[in-house]
Amino acid sequence: MRIYIIEDDITVISILEDIVEQNELGTICGDTADAPPDLEGILAADPDLILVDLLMPGKDGIQVVRELKEGGSRAKFIMISQVSAKELIARAYSAGVDFFIQKPINLIEVRQVIQNVSRQIENEQALRAIQSVFAGRAPAPPPEPPLSRERRRIKHILSQLGMAGEKGSQDIIELCIALLQRGQTASQVGVAALCAQLSDNPKTMEQRARRALDRGLNHIASLGVEDYTNEFFTRYSARLFPFQEVRAEMAHLQGKGPGGKANLRTFLDGLLILAEEE
Template sequence: MRIYIVEDDISVIHILEDIVESGDLGEICGDCGGEPADVHEVLRARPDVVLVDFFMPVMDGVEFVRELRSFNATIKCIMISQVSAKELISKAYTAGVDFFISKPINLIEVTSVLKNVAKQIQNERTLDNIRHMFMNEIGQKPQNSRESSSYSKKLRYILNRIGMSGEKGCSDILKICDYLHRERIPVSQMSVAQLCEAVSDSPKNMEQRVRRAIAAGMANVAHMGIEDFMNETFTAYSSTLFSFEEIRTEMDYIRGKRTDGGKVSIKKFIDGLMLEADREI
């Protein structure tokens, strides 16, 4: 069980880490280091459980949980708080908090709550496995699997149209899109380096493959425009997956009018690709 701690008091973070590690209650996959909470940083750590303080600077615990839930509804959220007012506790539960831990931190309470959460997660996974087995037995795929497969097919269809399906970086692009789509994270919220780190153990190599693949796609689209400016694929994707100015630059480069081609924007391409996939029927 992977646990992330969102707490502005470093001493509390250390206490919780000691309890988790000494009690073999899970793996600490990260903490905010006493800094304001960052939802996307937490999501990149892929925790099963988030321990979050009620009173946090910039964004309080309830707001944090609500935003976290908007991206990933399966993460278990445990609120750390001295609050006893019923209306505030009710507000926290409404936002998506699963359990409460009282301050000051108590070893027995933390251990008990985390063990209960671990059992809950295990039960949910067991039920999910049974559901998958049942659906496979009757020859159907679960709804989320069908949706994921359908979305992936739309992405592949577009990449194939611009001649990128054979590029090594094509599978990397699909991984990035799948991650953003699954976690419901806008591409604008992450840098290219962060995107690659989220889905690869070798992010720099992945970024190079993706950049080369997109450059190949740009060259293919530019060739289409040179041959037929009204080409259906050219008109559909020259300004959605790429900057049209960069496509024109690439076309001039192919014609021998320039010494360098168009520049690739990975985030522009990913954003455009995902938008186009959403429009595909």
């Protein structure tokens, strides 16, 4: 993974480069040092991940992210900030920021967030591969019997997420199996449309699945609050949920915010990939 650092503090740049290199998180393909961001140079470097400071002289990090996105950058963005104002954070997410790292720099947080970004990139690449394979194909009729191996694997994952006891967990399994049988993803079909194909009461089915997913988000966030290196937290927090929403739910559990919101379509697509692994 190619990483570019946009930061006006040389000391912070040095710390971040050391963390990346010593933990084998990727390759540093450039940094701004003490110069203003060279947007054309950054776009030419074509990084997979950009670490960008929020508060810089001249252009702030939000403006830089927006201009890089408009310039065609496909990189993921991690914003580095001492600021916790909700308005600024909301603006940053709207501009295209994927994750936040708080100053002062913390080794464990930087390593974990970059690893989560790396897994998210791999997840998206795998999803694009699945979509390209089935692009242009007519949906195949559901085979019988259902995919028993994938069904068992999905059920096992839901159990690890603390969702097995929820009524909606069975709905989630059936949604995934239907997608696997047809060679489609939730992003292609849409959750509401898929529920309408599988149930006489699609709204109830979708609501049950969403309630179960809320339970899963709460469970994974609680694992992260207790231990940021927890096996299930590191495995699932970025592959099945938007990580910023996991962070918001973690903050909520610590009494610091309204909580995160899970995305059922993202969750289902992530489960499809996990179900076919190994």
